[in-house]
Every structure is written in C-alpha cells, then in structure tokens.
Amino acid sequence: MLKNISPLVSPALLNALASMGHGDEITIADAHYPRMGSADTVLRMDGIKIPELLDGILRLLPLDHYHEWQYALMKPVGGDEQPTIWQTYRAIIDEHDRGLPHHFERFEFYEYAKQSFITVITGETAQYGNIILRKGIVRESP
Template identity: 45%
Template sequence: MLKNIDPLLSPDLLMVLRSMGHGDDIAIVDANFPAAAMARRLVRLDGLTATDVTNAILSVMPLDDFVLEAAWRMEVVGDTQAEQPIFDEFRAIIARHEGSNFRLASLERFAFYEQAKSAYAIVSTGERRLYGNIILKKGVVRDR
C-alpha cells in the first residue's frame, strides 16, 4: 500500500502513468470497446467502472493546459448532440480535479478509435454503460 495513492491505481497502471510524457494520451474505455485490438499498451481493470478509473487517474495525472482540448468522449452514433448520463459524470470528475477550465470535447466514433489507437495506452474497464469512453491528454506537473 502507498499513502495518498488511490488503491484503484494498479502497479501496471502506475507504471504507465509515470512513463507517459507531456502530451501523451491515455484512453479509458468501456467493456464493449475493442481495446485489445487497438492498444499499443493495454491495462485491464475489468472489475471497475470507467468513471472510477478516470477519477483515480486524475488524482495523480494533470491534464494538458497548453492545448485547447485535453479530454474527449465518444459521440453517440446517429445523434452527435445526444447526451449520456456518464458524460456528466466525466465532466464532474474533470472539474473536481482540474477545475472548470477544461471541457469534455467530443469525437465521432471512428475518430475516437483513431485517437485511441495512437494513445500511449488504453485502460480497458468493466464499464457497462454505453459510451463509457474517455481520452485524456497528460499535462505537466509544475513546481510549487
């Protein structure tokens, strides 16, 4: 056990997060996502929700504030303006850890797949809610 580290952050996930550099992406995806086929590096957290994993990751990883967008969700197929309840949960998690300056952008399904394929890693969760997918861009840790 470690102090002040969310216990959901497995040793493999901590290694990935620590290895990532500024501007690298990490995708946190639901149980339906084809993660194994797409991942350069795959971390499996099958028993956890995407929102719990996102919350744990953002407890230790800053979002990139050098770019216009640093967090993306997948658009609902056939209705790009549709909202799913999980989107508001992602927004609340981002606001809790990073403040209200960051917005949750959206990507069309296949554009989301392409960005996930190029991500440093994909974290496959047991999330069963549809569209429970998010990509986060790592920022920098500044001296205090």
C-alpha cells in the same frame, strides 16, 4: 500499497502514468471497446467502473492546458442521446483539474485512440463511456 493512491490504480497503471510524457494520452475504455481502437499497450481492469478509476487517475495526472482540449469523448451515433455518464466525468474532472472536452465521431475516436500511450479496458457498461485524457505538466509551486 502506497499512501494517497487509489487502490484502483494498479502498479501497472501507476507505471504507465509515470512513464507518460507531456501530451501523451491514455484511453480509458468501457467493457465493449474493440481491439481496433486500442493502443499497442492494453491493460485490462475488468470489474472496475470508469468514474472511480478516473477519480483515482486524476489525483495523479495533470491535464494538458497547452492544448485546445484536455479530454475526448465519443459522439453518440444516430439518435442516441448524450450519455448521462458524461456529467459524472465532468464533475470528476472539474474537481481535480478542469478541462475542455473534444468529441470524436465513433470511428474517428477509435482511429485517434490507437495513438494513445496505453488503453485501459474497464468493466464499465455505460454506453459511450470511453474517454481519452491528455497528460499535462506538474507546475512548480512558487
């Protein structure tokens, strides 16, 4: 165990985060997520909810402010309402790094997410709980 790292950030996830470069992406997926939208590397974290994991990850991972968006979400299908979990995500992101969202249509999301550095499948059951984070750089302090 290390200090100041969320216990939800497993050694395998910590290694993936440290191995990612600027512009690489991580898909954090809900429990319903299909294999067809997954990266080559998949890490299962069943039983863990995305908001708590997102908070732990964003304590370590800077977002990419050189890109037009810093995180991506899946657009609701048909008459589905905007998911309330997005407000939770927004609050967590704003607390750590602020960022602009991008919204992909469902199958565009899956296709885009295949290119992620890693897909983390969680136990999240909130509909449209999937999120892609784009890694930025750690700036030196003056």
